[in-house]
Amino acid sequence: MFTQSNAMPVPSHSIDLDFDRCHLWHPYTSVTNPLPVYPVSRAYDVFLELEDGRRLIDGMSSWWAAIHGYNHSVLNEAIVSQMQRMSHVMFGGLTHDPAVELAKQLVALTPQSLQKVFFSDSGSVSVEVAIKMAIQYWASLGIISKNRLLTVRSGYHGDTFGAMSVCDPVTGMHSLFKGAIQEQFFAEAPACRFDEPCTDSDLADIHVMLERHHMEIAAVIIEPVVQGAGGMRFYAPHYLVKLRELCDSFGVLLIFDEIATGFGRTGRMFALEHAAVAPDILCAGKALTGGYMTLAATLATERVAETICSGNPGVFMHGPTFMANPLACAVASASITLLESYDWKASVLRLETGLLSGLESCREMRSVKDVRVLGAIGVVELHSPVDMALVQKQLVDKGVWVRPFGRLVYLMPPFIMHDEELGILTAAVCDVVKTMC
Ligand SMILES: *Cc1c(COP(=O)(O)O)cnc(C)c1O
Numbered sequence: 001m002f003t004q005s006n007a008m009p010v011p012s013h014s015i016d017l018d019f020d021r022c023h024l025w026h027p028y029t030s031v032t033n034p035l036p037v038y039p040v041s042r043a044y045d046v047f048l049e050l051e052d053g054r055r056l057i058d059g060m061s062s063w064w065a066a067i068h069g070y071n072h073s074v075l076n077e078a079i080v081s082q083m084q085r086m087s088h089v090m091f092g093g094l095t096h097d098p099a100v101e102l103a104k105q106l107v108a109l110t111p112q113s114l115q116k117v118f119f120s121d122s123g124s125v126s127v128e129v130a131i132k133m134a135i136q137y138w139a140s141l142g143i144i145s146k147n148r149l150l151t152v153r154s155g156y157h158g159d160t161f162g163a164m165s166v167c168d169p170v171t172g173m174h175s176l177f178k179g180a181i182q183e184q185f186f187a188e189a190p191a192c193r194f195d196e197p198c199t200d201s202d203l204a205d206i207h208v209m210l211e212r213h214h215m216e217i218a219a220v221i222i223e224p225v226v227q228g229a230g231g232m233r234f235y236a237p238h239y240l241v242k243l244r245e246l247c248d249s250f251g252v253l254l255i256f257d258e259i260a261t262g263f264g265r266t267g268r269m270f271a272l273e274h275a276a277v278a279p280d281i282l283c284a285g286k287a288l289t290g291g292y293m294t295l296a297a298t299l300a301t302e303r304v305a306e307t308i309c310s311g312n313p314g315v316f317m318h319g320p321t322f323m324a325n326p327l328a329c330a331v332a333s334a335s336i337t338l339l340e341s342y343d344w345k346a347s348v349l350r351l352e353t354g355l356l357s358g359l360e361s362c363r364e365m366r367s368v369k370d371v372r373v374l375g376a377i378g379v380v381e382l383h384s385p386v387d388m389a390l391v392q393k394q395l396v397d398k399g400v401w402v403r404p405f406g407r408l409v410y411l412m413p414p415f416i417m418h419d420e421e422l423g424i425l426t427a428a429v430c431d432v433v434k435t436m437c
Pocket residue numbers: 122123124125127156157158159223228229257258259260285286
């Protein structure tokens with residue numbers, strides 16, 4: 001399946017790391033005192049090949065996205081054949097097969113009530129779109145006071161201003177942008193762990209917030225079951241059942257951010273399936289294109305869409321230049337078809353078993369606070385923050401690509417990873433964690 005990649009020529013010159021160091025910003029880094037970056041010359045299967053020829057086993061799926069691994073012949077073919085028809089056309093006044101076919105798949109895969117699809121360019125933008133939909137919904141009903149959001153702590157929803165306003169106020173460093181971002185309502189993060197029961201007391205705080213402020217709140221936004229970049233926390237699915245009830249009783253919309261969890265990562269196609277709860281608005285991104293291109297979607301119910309469009313000005317006020325980019329839609333469509341073509345649930349379950357057994361030995365280490373696994377997500381939570389540059393190097397020296405942040409060393413491998421590679425990955429993590437104290 002990956003023979004094609006091996007035939008690909010590698011550039012003859014070496015990557016200009018000096019220029020990178022002097023001119024390029026990397027995510028959340030300093031340009032004046034940059035940490036080392038590793039030059040990658042190609043990626044295939046579950047491997048990242050560095051310029052010096054070293055081959056790393058990828059434990060990150062490039063931030064949740066590359067669920068099928070890299071340089072997959074089926075996905076390559078989808079992009080190439082779409083490119084030969086058209087790479088892009090504006091979506092205003094025009095439509096095309098890749099967008100329509102992808103929307104059909106998304107409508108079929110998500111809860112029945114979600115029928116309207118809005119495509120955008122990235123996860124953060126899909127969150128902006130969801131927030132705008134919620135506010136415009138209430139405005140259309142003449143209730144302009146409901147223009148703020150309620151969320152839980154430890155969340156992560158993206159880096160743009162609206163999305164940032166609902167990220168954890170401490171780790172999201174809101175104070176830096178005080179005055180520039182909308183102040184939202186924050187309730188305690190769900191405390192009931194994934195396999196624990198969830199009681200009304202777990203929602204006491206959010207209940208009080210809704211009671212007091214529902215006339216100012218357009219929607220609750222939350223990552224279902226797994227809180228990702230805000231802390232890699234897994235909570236009881238039943239929390240969502242109770243949250244849905246609360247939202248309904250206080251007349252507040254519910255937005256699920258499935259950008260990290262969508263497309264099988266937690267063992268279900270969408271994490272909301274653990275609870276069988278449908279939101280009013282849902283955001284998807286990251287693994288949507290199998291990690292090939294940037295694309296996201298915001299899905300809404302008939303009721304939300306119709307209400308927005310029945311008000312003034314009668315249209316939804318958003319429309320990105322690259323909306324529904326045909327290349328991105330085509331590869332997303334192929335990625336979903338590929339996922340459905342094999343028993344991905346068995347693969348994720350196999351990874352879950354491998355992560356559990358592979359990370360088990362970390363549990364007893366002094367530096368480790370908690371080890372938790374759900375689906376194809378494995379987390380080692382430490383007592384204190386890691387020295388990222390040091391740990392990164394140690395892991396690379398062991399032949400694996402893992403990027404810890406804060407107190408978390410976490411793995412989310414491509415679904416196609418073999419047990420042997422997963423064993424190397426988890427052993428490398430345990431070895432490195434063992435050296436910490
Ligand atoms: C990554 C992420 C986002 C933001 O997506 P971008 O594509 O980086 O803009 C939003 N929500 C969640 C849950 C995410 O994991």
